Amino acid sequence: xxxxxxxxxxxxxxxxxxxxxxxxxxxxxxxxxxxxxxxxxxxxxxxxxxxxxxxxxxxxxxxxxxxxxxxxxxxxxxxxxxxxxxxxxxxxxxxxxxxxxxxxxxxxxxxxxxxxxxxxxxxxxxxxxxxxxxxxxxxxxxxxxxxxxxxxxxxxxxxxxxxxxxxxxxxxxxxxxxxxxxxxxxxxxxxxxxxxxxxxxxxxxx
Amino acid sequence: xxxxxxxxxxxxxxxxxxxxxxxxxxxxxxxxxxxxxxxxxxxxxxxxxxxxxxxxxxxxxxxxxxxxxxxxxxxxxxxxxxxxxxxxxxxxxxxxxxxxxxxxxxxxxxxxxxxxxxxxxxxxxxxxxxxxxxxxxxxxxxxxxxxxxxxxxxxxxxxxxxxxxxxxxxxxxxxxxxxxxxxxxxxxxxxxxxxxxxxxxxxxxx
Numbered sequence: 104x105x106x107x108x109x110x111x112x113x114x115x116x117x118x119x120x121x122x123x124x125x126x127x128x129x130x131x132x133x134x135x136x137x138x139x140x141x142x143x144x145x146x147x148x149x150x151x152x153x154x155x156x157x158x159x160x161x162x163x164x165x166x167x168x169x170x171x172x173x174x175x176x177x178x179x180x181x182x183x184x185x186x187x188x189x190x191x192x193x194x195x196x197x198x199x200x201x202x203x204x205x206x207x208x209x210x211x212x213x214x215x216x217x218x219x220x221x222x223x224x225x226x227x228x229x230x231x232x233x234x235x236x237x238x239x240x241x242x243x244x245x246x247x248x249x250x251x252x253x254x255x256x257x258x259x260x261x262x263x264x265x266x267x268x269x270x271x272x273x274x275x276x277x278x279x280x281x282x283x284x285x286x287x288x289x290x291x292x293x294x295x296x297x298x299x300x301x302x303x304x305x306x307x308x309x
Numbered sequence: 310x311x312x313x314x315x316x317x318x319x320x321x322x323x324x325x326x327x328x329x330x331x332x333x334x335x336x337x338x339x340x341x342x343x344x345x346x347x348x349x350x351x352x353x354x355x356x357x358x359x360x361x362x363x364x365x366x367x368x369x370x371x372x373x374x375x376x377x378x379x380x381x382x383x384x385x386x387x388x389x390x391x392x393x394x395x396x397x398x399x400x401x402x403x404x405x406x407x408x409x410x411x412x413x414x415x416x417x418x419x420x421x422x423x424x425x426x427x428x429x430x431x432x433x434x435x436x437x438x439x440x441x442x443x444x445x446x447x448x449x450x451x452x453x454x455x456x457x458x459x460x461x462x463x464x465x466x467x468x469x470x471x472x473x474x475x476x477x478x479x480x481x482x483x484x485x486x487x488x489x490x491x492x493x494x495x496x497x498x499x500x501x502x503x504x505x506x507x508x509x510x511x512x513x514x515x
Contacts, residue, residue: 224498226508229507229508229511230507230508230511230512231511233508233512252512255512256509256512256513259505259508259509259512260509262498262505262508262509263498263505265498266497266498267493267496267497267498268496268498268501268504268505269496280493280496283489283492283493284493284496286489286493287473287486287489287490287492287493287494288493290473290474290475290486290490291472291473292430292468292469292471292472292473292474295474298474299465299468299469299474301435301436302432302435302436302439302465302468303462303465303466303468305435305436305437306436306439306458306461306462306465307462
């Protein structure tokens with residue numbers, strides 16, 4: 104079967120726990136690589152260049168854009184965030200399944216450039232559960248909660264663009280499901296044209 | 310997630326071992342049901358009505374056709390073979406993933422009627438391996454072997470219509486892969502419109 108890695112975008116509601124799922128997935132299985140974003144924002148305490156982010160100056164980042172060294176990028180609150188192409192391509196060629204944890208706008212850009220990208224959407228089991236998680240421990244103002252709910256509504260609008268939904272109810276089950284989905288995708292006929300072509304040619308003795 | 314069963318068609322080269330895989334799958338997991346075909350051919354020794362086949366008279370079978378009680382049917386060597394609809398629908402509603410083991414023509418008919426059908430194609434790892442299996446223990450005439458190879462070429466022509474390829478190299482691995490593929494499909498966004506719609510409505514407080 105297909106031994107080339109699969110590019111995977113994982114998105115989901117804020118509060119869906121997707122970060123925790125990805126960390127656990129990488130801990131359990133060695134066939135994954137997590138893409139590290141480049142950013143122009145300053146490192147926060149405890150953050151290391153090349154671990155949380157590749158920290159770049161604005162000038163460096165704009166050079167990367169000009170040289171098409173980014174798969175996708177966006178600007179938030181005067182800072183750039185983007186996905187460096189080189190690391191992703193190296194890992195895919197080495198047979199790793201590469202995970203990007205980005206939002207829907209970025210996800211759609213990546214899918215457009217690489218139509219084989221697998222899009223996963225992580226969600227709590229219900230809107231009620233999401234609301235509970237957003238309200239959190241009751242320390243937030245109603246205004247903050249309302250902003251988060253508004254954001255969740257926007258995020259939910261893009262759900263149909265994703266290939267699979269993963270419900271984060273129990274972490275263990277969820278990690279297993281994500282792994283199962285990605286590994287099953289390696290068997291997709293559309294990812295194995297070369298295999299089918301070879302078997303056909305060989306059968307015909309060509 | 311989707312608790313309604315998935316309809317699965319399994320096809321593959323003669324000699325791919327798909328029958329053995331399905332038997333093993335049903336033995337290991339209790340979420341599957343194997344559809345039993347109806348046929349007008351006479352039962353062979355050891356075959357029981359309702360186990361290998363539902364044995365029907367030509368008249369009975371043609372009544373089933375007329376009443377649209379078959380999902381698909383075909384005639385081979387003067388005998389009818391078909392898939393009774395009632396059993397499949399009952400099992401799907403009960404949440405079972407229902408497996409039909411039929412050939413490509415039947416597979417495409419089923420897919421047309423039920424676009425959500427999952428099509429799996431079982432194949433040996435290479436044409437050479439398939440040839441070895443077809444030649445078997447050297448007891449066949451060259452003519453028989455040639456006929457089988459010709460048939461394999463025809464079967465390979467339809468490979469692209471299938472959703473997934475499963476390579477039968479090691480039985481254990483193969484059964485695991487089939488299970489993984491089918492279970493991962495339950496998370497497909499296209500099979501979970503109701504879930505997405507509900508979460509969206511609930512978020513908006515509709």
